[in-house]
Amino acid sequence: MEHKITTLLNWCTINDIQIDKRLRVVPDVTGLAVHSDSTLIETSQTLVKIPKTAVLSVKSCSASQFIESSPYGLEAQLALSLALLIELQRGTSSRWYGYLQSLPETMVDLPVFWDLEIGGRTLEDGMEALKWLRGTEVQKLLAGPDGNPLIESIRNYFNEIVVPTTARFSIKIAAGLVQPTFYQFCRAFSLVSSRAFLVDAYHGLSMVPIADAFNHSDDHRVHLETEYEVCPECGSLQQCPHDQSIELSSNHFTPNNSNDKPIQVDDTYDMVSNATISPHSEVFNTYGETTSNAQLLARYGFSLDVNENDSISWDFDDLINFLEAGSQARDLSAPLGLPWNILSDSFDEDIFSESELLFKPSDAAFCINCEGKISWQLWLVIVSHKCARLVPANQVAALSSELGRYHISREKEDFETDISGMNNSLSQEIAYTVVELCQHYKVQLGAGKDQESLGNLLDEQALSQPRTRLALLQVITEFSIVDSCEASWQGGE
Numbered sequence: 001m002e003h004k005i006t007t008l009l010n011w012c013t014i015n016d017i018q019i020d021k022r023l024r025v026v027p028d029v030t031g032l033a034v035h036s037d038s039t040l041i042e043t044s045q046t047l048v049k050i051p052k053t054a055v056l057s058v059k060s061c062s063a064s065q066f067i068e069s070s071p072y073g074l075e076a077q078l079a080l081s082l083a084l085l086i087e088l089q090r091g092t093s094s095r096w097y098g099y100l101q102s103l104p105e106t107m108v109d110l111p112v113f114w115d116l117e118i119g120g121r122t123l124e125d126g127m128e129a130l131k132w133l134r135g136t137e138v139q140k141l142l143a144g145p146d147g148n149p150l151i152e153s154i155r156n157y158f159n160e161i162v163v164p165t166t167a168r169f170s171i172k173i174a175a176g177l178v179q180p181t182f183y184q185f186c187r188a189f190s191l192v193s194s195r196a197f198l199v200d201a202y203h204g205l206s207m208v209p210i211a212d213a214f215n216h217s218d219d220h221r222v223h224l225e226t227e228y229e230v231c232p233e234c235g236s237l238q239q240c241p242h243d244q245s246i247e248l249s250s251n252h253f254t255p256n257n258s259n260d261k262p263i264q265v266d267d268t269y270d271m272v273s274n275a276t277i278s279p280h281s282e283v284f285n286t287y288g289e290t291t292s293n294a295q296l297l298a299r300y301g302f303s304l305d306v307n308e309n310d311s312i313s314w315d316f317d318d319l320i321n322f323l324e325a326g327s328q329a330r331d332l333s334a335p336l337g338l339p340w341n342i343l344s345d346s347f348d349e350d351i352f353s354e355s356e357l358l359f360k361p362s363d364a365a366f367c368i369n370c371e372g373k374i375s376w377q378l379w380l381v382i383v384s385h386k387c388a389r390l391v392p393a394n395q396v397a398a399l400s401s402e403l404g405r406y407h408i409s410r411e412k413e414d415f416e417t418d419i420s421g422m423n424n425s426l427s428q429e430i431a432y433t434v435v436e437l438c439q440h441y442k443v444q445l446g447a448g449k450d451q452e453s454l455g456n457l458l459d460e461q462a463l464s465q466p467r468t469r470l471a472l473l474q475v476i477t478e479f480s481i482v483d484s485c486e487a488s489w490q491g492g493e
């Protein structure tokens with residue numbers, strides 16, 4: 001690894017990547033890591049400067065005219081995997097060779113590949129782990145955006161795009177390029193999944209040398225800074241010939257107030273310290289301030305011991321199906337009486353700001369957070385569904401708001417609250433539905449085992465079963481989230 005790091009650092013010098021002298025790129029169990037030397041590093045220091053010309057993207061790769069780029073999502077990951085694969089296949093002929101030779105040689109161990117007989121890992125462990133992942137948040141992430149298994153989308157892209165594209169590229173540009181195997185494409189995909197960054201409107205998802213050597217922590221000390229709004233046609237940060245055809249966004253170039261000329265801004269991708277970094281410590285980045293263990297496991301192949309971003313989520317249709325299954329539906333076309341966007345827009349969620357049972361999520365709407373609190377949106381769907389069966393559609397929003405205020409007065413143990421009327425019985429029904437939802441979720445988790453048995457199973461797992469351990473840890477986390485939610489709503493209303 002030492003030799004690989006030296007080759008990488010030499011390549012960085014040639015490509016103008018500036019690494020602060022107080023940082024060390026060192027070997028690590030998963031490949032590389034970044035540590036500080038004997039000096040304390042202050043906050044707001046630019047520690048790594050990567051010119052965008054050093055970034056490997058669909059736009060910058062040697063097969064750019066053969067690959068259709070995509071701005072984000074799975075399509076972008078697949079396209080970048082193909083760009084990376086071609087550069088890997090080119091070996092020393094690739095202009096990124098010095099960087100590529102430092103990447104992990106085997107596939108990053110992602111759950112999407114756990115049932116494939118590739119990579120020399122024990123298939124038995126993978127199959128066992130996938131069994132435990134059934135019903136978990138991780139399993140939801142193993143479906144592509146179209147709902148089909150992610151592995152099928154990867155295989156289809158390999159057969160339909162990768163094979164013909166590499167053949168065309170080989171005929172026209174790089175004669176003798178060996179046709180890649182599916183395993184090689186999966187390795188490229190695993191590298192993209194676990195290392196790529198969204199660089200800007202031109203490069204999109206890209207491999208960013210050195211930025212991808214930092215490991216993740218929720219107590220991270222560096223973050224990335226980039227000028228995203230560049231010309232999507234040519235990547236220029238300054239005025240360019242495309243400006244006439246593309247409406248400029250405010251960030252496209254920064255007008256100089258004094259003489260109206262654009263300010264020259266370095267077009268680099270920077271790693272900047274956001275806190276002081278102690279001497280002789282590992283320097284961590286963040287792979288997202290809100291990234292849960294399920295997302296870390298699905299995308300990067302690891303999870304944290306404790307992760308405050310863990311949550312359980314539902315999509316709207318699944319939630320409605322659950323609610324409808326337990327009711328005599330009057331009108332299946334309007335299960336909430338009113339369209340969801342009208343209901344949620346008219347609801348004042350701030351009334352729950354100090355609630356012990358509800359919270360305001362930053363992303364997924366219908367969810368339970370790691371403290372077992374339910375999102376106000378999840379609560380509102382349940383409430384509106386109940387209300388829609390009791391009052392005409394035009395009264396659903398008002399009754400939902402009334403129940404929100406009633407809920408809060410009960411939480412605050414306001415003695416003037418009527419605890420015998422309709423609001424009270426509705427609140428009890430709502431609490432009961434939340435409890436049922438938790439129980440319903442648990443039925444699909446952990447192959448019918450309870451939390452204690454799962455804990456015992458985890459203790460029995462040998463270190464030779466790393467995937468099963470990761471999967472069991474995920475199941476146990478989800479169990480404890482749902483258990484704590486169930487317990488608080490059982491005694492909550």
Ligand SMILES: C[S@@+](CC[C@H](N)C(=O)[O-])C[C@H]1O[C@@H](n2cnc3c(N)ncnc32)[C@H](O)[C@@H]1O
Pocket residue numbers: 028030031032033104108194195212213214215216217299300301302303
């Ligand atoms: C962007 S790379 C970071 C550099 C990495 N050590 C390497 O050179 O392969 C992301 C990979 O690093 C590993 N990783 C990052 N943070 C980690 C952490 N906190 N715990 C365990 N593995 C981690 C995982 O294998 C992940 O897929």
